[in-house]
Amino acid sequence: MAKQHISFSLNGEQIDALVEPRELLVHTLRETLNLTGTHIGCETSHCGVCTVDLNGVSVKSCTVLAMQAHEGEVTTVEGLANGELHAVQQAFIEEHGLQCGFCTPGMLMRAQRLLQENPDPSEEEIRWGMAGNLCRCTGYQNIIKAVQSAAKKLQQEA
Amino acid sequence: MATAEDRVKADIEREDALQGIGCSRKRKEDPRFVQGKGTYVDDVKLPGTLYADLVRSPFAHARIKGINKEKALALPGVHAVLTAEDLKPLNLHWMPTLAGDVQAVLADEKVHMQYQEVAVVIADDRYIAADAVDLVEVEYEALPVLVDPHKALDPDAPILREDAEDKDNVGQGPRKHPNHIFNWQVGDAEATERAFDEAEVTVKQEMYYPRVHPSPLETCGCVASFDKVNGKLDVYITSQAPHVVRTVVSMLSGVPESKVRIVSPDIGGGFGNKVGIYPGYVTAIVASIVIGRPVKWIEDRMEHLSTTAWARDYWMTGELAADKDGRIKGLKVDVLADHGAFNSHAQPTKWPAGFLSICTGSYDIPVAHVNVDGVYTNKSPGGVAYRCSFRVTEAVYVIERMMDVLAQKLGIDKAEIRRRNFVKPEQFPYETCLGWELDSGDYHTALDKVLAAVDYEGLRKEQAEKRAKGELMGIGLVTFTEVVGAGPSKNCDILGVGMFDSAEIRVHPTGSAIARMGTITQGQGHQTTYAQIIASELGIPSEEIQIEEGDTDTAPYGLGTYGSRSTPVGGAATAVAARKIRDKARKIAAHLMEVSEDDVEWDIDRFKVKGVPGQEKTMKEVAWAAYNNVPEGMEMGLEAVDYYDPPNFTYPFGTYLCVVDIDKYTGVVDIRRFYALDDCGTRINPMIIEGQVHGGLNEGFAVAMGQEMPYDEEGNLLGNTFMDYFIPTFVETPHWETDYTVTPSPHHPLGAKGVAESPHVGSIPCFTAAIVDALAHLDVTHVDMPHNAYRVWQTLHELGADKRD
Numbered sequence: 001m002a003k004q005h006i007s008f009s010l011n012g013e014q015i016d017a018l019v020e021p022r023e024l025l026v027h028t029l030r031e032t033l034n035l036t037g038t039h040i041g042c043e044t045s046h047c048g049v050c051t052v053d054l055n056g057v058s059v060k061s062c063t064v065l066a067m068q069a070h071e072g073e074v075t076t077v078e079g080l081a082n083g084e085l086h087a088v089q090q091a092f093i094e095e096h097g098l099q100c101g102f103c104t105p106g107m108l109m110r111a112q113r114l115l116q117e118n119p120d121p122s123e124e125e126i127r128w129g130m131a132g133n134l135c136r137c138t139g140y141q142n143i144i145k146a147v148q149s150a151a152k153k154l155q156q157e158a
Numbered sequence: 159m160a161t162a163e164d165r166v167k168a169d170i171e172r173e174d175a176l177q178g179i180g181c182s183r184k185r186k187e188d189p190r191f192v193q194g195k196g197t198y199v200d201d202v203k204l205p206g207t208l209y210a211d212l213v214r215s216p217f218a219h220a221r222i223k224g225i226n227k228e229k230a231l232a233l234p235g236v237h238a239v240l241t242a243e244d245l246k247p248l249n250l251h252w253m254p255t256l257a258g259d260v261q262a263v264l265a266d267e268k269v270h271m272q273y274q275e276v277a278v279v280i281a282d283d284r285y286i287a288a289d290a291v292d293l294v295e296v297e298y299e300a301l302p303v304l305v306d307p308h309k310a311l312d313p314d315a316p317i318l319r320e321d322a323e324d325k326d327n328v329g330q331g332p333r334k335h336p337n338h339i340f341n342w343q344v345g346d347a348e349a350t351e352r353a354f355d356e357a358e359v360t361v362k363q364e365m366y367y368p369r370v371h372p373s374p375l376e377t378c379g380c381v382a383s384f385d386k387v388n389g390k391l392d393v394y395i396t397s398q399a400p401h402v403v404r405t406v407v408s409m410l411s412g413v414p415e416s417k418v419r420i421v422s423p424d425i426g427g428g429f430g431n432k433v434g435i436y437p438g439y440v441t442a443i444v445a446s447i448v449i450g451r452p453v454k455w456i457e458d459r460m461e462h463l464s465t466t467a468w469a470r471d472y473w474m475t476g477e478l479a480a481d482k483d484g485r486i487k488g489l490k491v492d493v494l495a496d497h498g499a500f501n502s503h504a505q506p507t508k509w510p511a512g513f514l515s516i517c518t519g520s521y522d523i524p525v526a527h528v529n530v531d532g533v534y535t536n537k538s539p540g541g542v543a544y545r546c547s548f549r550v551t552e553a554v555y556v557i558e559r560m561m562d563v564l565a566q567k568l569g570i571d572k573a574e575i576r577r578r579n580f581v582k583p584e585q586f587p588y589e590t591c592l593g594w595e596l597d598s599g600d601y602h603t604a605l606d607k608v609l610a611a612v613d614y615e616g617l618r619k620e621q622a623e624k625r626a627k628g629e630l631m632g633i634g635l636v637t638f639t640e641v642v643g644a645g646p647s648k649n650c651d652i653l654g655v656g657m658f659d660s661a662e663i664r665v666h667p668t669g670s671a672i673a674r675m676g677t678i679t680q681g682q683g684h685q686t687t688y689a690q691i692i693a694s695e696l697g698i699p700s701e702e703i704q705i706e707e708g709d710t711d712t713a714p715y716g717l718g719t720y721g722s723r724s725t726p727v728g729g730a731a732t733a734v735a736a737r738k739i740r741d742k743a744r745k746i747a748a749h750l751m752e753v754s755e756d757d758v759e760w761d762i763d764r765f766k767v768k769g770v771p772g773q774e775k776t777m778k779e780v781a782w783a784a785y786n787n788v789p790e791g792m793e794m795g796l797e798a799v800d801y802y803d804p805p806n807f808t809y810p811f812g813t814y815l816c817v818v819d820i821d822k823y824t825g826v827v828d829i830r831r832f833y834a835l836d837d838c839g840t841r842i843n844p845m846i847i848e849g850q851v852h853g854g855l856n857e858g859f860a861v862a863m864g865q866e867m868p869y870d871e872e873g874n875l876l877g878n879t880f881m882d883y884f885i886p887t888f889v890e891t892p893h894w895e896t897d898y899t900v901t902p903s904p905h906h907p908l909g910a911k912g913v914a915e916s917p918h919v920g921s922i923p924c925f926t927a928a929i930v931d932a933l934a935h936l937d938v939t940h941v942d943m944p945h946n947a948y949r950v951w952q953t954l955h956e957l958g959a960d961k962r963d
Contacts, residue, residue: 037194046880100681101191102426139852
C-alpha cells in the first residue's frame, strides 16, 4: 500500500515522515525516526513500556497508528530532559525506581503525565494512576517513592 | 598535630570517598536508562538488516504432510522461507539442549507442541515477514495429544518423540517408556522407610506446583550478522549466558569459536528465561550465514509465553515422619515432572531435577529420600530456574508446606515446630542427609526477630478472635534456606564447562581501572556493585572503575548470571583478582619506599610502613609506578584475572511472614502485611539488595496468587497474552517490609551469599501458608496455587464457608 505523508511535532521538533497506513506509531518512532527509548513489550496495550504522550495524554504507542499522530504532538522519553534531567528521571535514580530499565521510559512518561493530571497524588492514586504500566523487577514500591518525591520537587518548583 | 580523633574521622572520610562495600551507592546504569539511551537487542541496528518471523504450529501433536512456500516467496520483499528440509544438509534442523536431549530447530516431519517452529521467513521488514508467515501453507495430520503427565507412561499412551523412541537414554540415565525422560533418586530409601515404619506420627500431602513463566518485559530476540568476507559471526542476543552461547553456536554452526562474537547488550529482565538457546536464535543465525546479511528476530509476547522456557510443573508428594513433639525423623519427596515436548530443562548437567534435594530445608532431618520421574507431554519445553537456583523453589515449597502440615496434625504452633527442628548455629557447617554442606546460618535469630517485629503472639490472638466471629485471617510463616552460587566444578557444569566465573581487572597508570566479568547483568546493577567490591579491595574510588560485561570478544569466559551466582561466584572472582593486584601493588610499594614487603601494611587506599607515620604510597602512586618503576625481575603493568571455582555453594536464608484477610463470600485475599527478613551474608549495596528483595517478593506474589499456564485437552495453551497471564500491577501488589540479619559465608572471600532469588523462593510458600492457615480450623492442610479469588472462593464454597447465616 502506498505510503502516506504525516507531519507532527516530536519532542518539540517538527517531523515529516512517510508511513504505511497500517504502521504502528511505536515502529515509526523506533525504526524510522531512530528513537529507541520507547520499547515494545506485549503489543496488546497491557504492559505500557511503549507509553508516550500524544496530544497531552498518555498513549500506548504499540496500539496507536502512526497516522493518528498526524498534525499532533508527541513526546517520548528522549524529550523529557530539558538541559537537565526531568524531576521524575532524577527521582527514579535517587529512589532506585528501576532495575533492568526496560519499563522505565514508559514508566517515566506515565509518571510525568500523572503528575500533570494530579500534582499531589496519594500512594493509592499513584497505584491506580500508573496501573497500566507493568514492571517485573522493582515490586513497584520504589517507583511509588520516586513519583512521590518527584511530585514534591515539582510542587516546590511551581 | 592531628589528634587520634581527627585521624579516625579522616579515615572514615577516606573510606566513604571510595563508595565501596556496604554503601548504598546510586546505580551507574540509571542515567542511560532514564534517558532512553539503553541498548537492548531490538535497538541494535546494523545496515542491511533483514527480519525473521516464524511459522508456528496450531496443533499440539501432528504430522506435517507438506509445506508450500510458493505464495510466501512470491511476496515482494521476501528473501527466503526455510524449513527443516533446508536445514538438514547443514545438520541444523535439531539442536542439543542443556539437559542432554535434542530439540527441533524447525519441525522435522512432526510437531510436538502448539506454536512449535515450523518454518522461518526472512523479509525486508517485520511487516512483510508477518504477512509472509500467513502465506506459508502447511498441511497437518492431527495425532492424539498427550497433555496429562500422569498418563504419559500408560502402555497405550501416544508416543511423542519418535526420534528418540529407540533410545534407552535421552541424556539423563535409563528410562522405562518412550515418553519417560529420567528417573532420579537421592538419599537412603531403605533407612527412610525404616524411619517411617518406626515413627510415632507420619503426615503426607500431595501438592501441584503449577507451570509458570518468568516473562520478563523484554521478550527474547537476536541480531545475527555473518560477514562472508572474513567469516566472522556476530550475534547480539538476549542471553544470561553469552559465553556458553558462543561455545554452543560454534559447535552448531562450525564457525570457529574465535570467529564467533556474542554480545548480550542491555537485557530487559531475564529471571531464568534467557538462559537457554531457542530455535528463533538458531534460525536467525542460519539465515544470516546463508544470505550474508544481518538478520533480526524478535519474538512477540504470545510467542514468548507459548514457546520459551517456563518453570516448575511439578506434581509433588511430601511425607514427614516425626515424634509426638514434632521432631522430624524422616522425609520423603516424590515428584512427577512434566518437561514438555523436549527436555530443555536448564540446570547443571548432573542434576536432572536441579537442586531439589536441598528439600531438607533449614531443618535437622536424619534421613530422607527423593524420587523424581520426568516425562514428555505435548507442551512447550522448559523447566528453568524462574528467579531461583534450579528447583530450589520447589524444594522450599514442599518442605515448608510439610512443616505446616505436621504442625497442624500435632497441634503445635507453626513457629514452634520450626524452632524445634532448626539446624542450630553451633552445628554449622552442617551436612544434610542428602549431601549438602550448609555453610552457615542462624535460623533462630532470624525467626525471633521477625516474630518480635510483627507481634506474632498478638496476631495469633487477633486470629482467634476473628475466627470466633466467623472471619478468615491467616498467618503464613516460612523459614527457608536457599542454595545459590552454582557452583563447584566438581559437581556443576553446563555442557561440560565447569561452573566457575571470572573477573579481569586492569588498573591504568593514572589509577583508574576497568574490569570485565563473565557474568551479565539483567537489572541487578553489576556496573554499580562490582565497582564497589574493587573499590574496597584496591582503594580506587568506585566512580573511577569501569565495569563491562556481555561481550565475549572482550570479557573473560564465564558461565553467566542466573541462580543468584553473580555475587557468590563472579563477586568472589572480582575480590580474588583485586587481591592479586593488591599483592603485586604491595611489592611495588615496598620497592618505592625501600622497605621489606613485610613492613608494609594496607590501609584503605594506600600502603603504609608499619610504625612510621607519614611514610606511605597511595594506590594511585603505585599504579603509576607499575608502568615505570617496578622491582627488578617484576613485569610491568597492574592487572589480574581470576577464574573462581567456588569450594561450596552459599546458603542464604530468611524468615518471611504474611498476614492475610480473606473475604469468605468472594475469595478475595487481602495481603495485609508481608514481612521479609533476609540473611545474604555481607551486604555489598543495601539499596540494591532491598530493590532485589522487593522485586523477588513481587514475582513470588505473582506466582502464588495468579500465574499458571493451563492447557486444554487438545494441547491448546489457554492464556498466552498479558490479558490472561497474571503480571501484578501497582494495584494488586502489596506493600513490602524488609529486614535483615548478617551471617557471612565462611568460604566466600567477602562473606557474601547472593540475594535476588531468596524473596521469590521464600515468599511463594509463605502466601500459600497464609491462605491455608486462614482455613486451618476447617481442617484444610493444603490448597494449590494460584490463589486467585475464583479459586479461593471455590475452596471456600466446597467447605461451605461462604454460606450466609
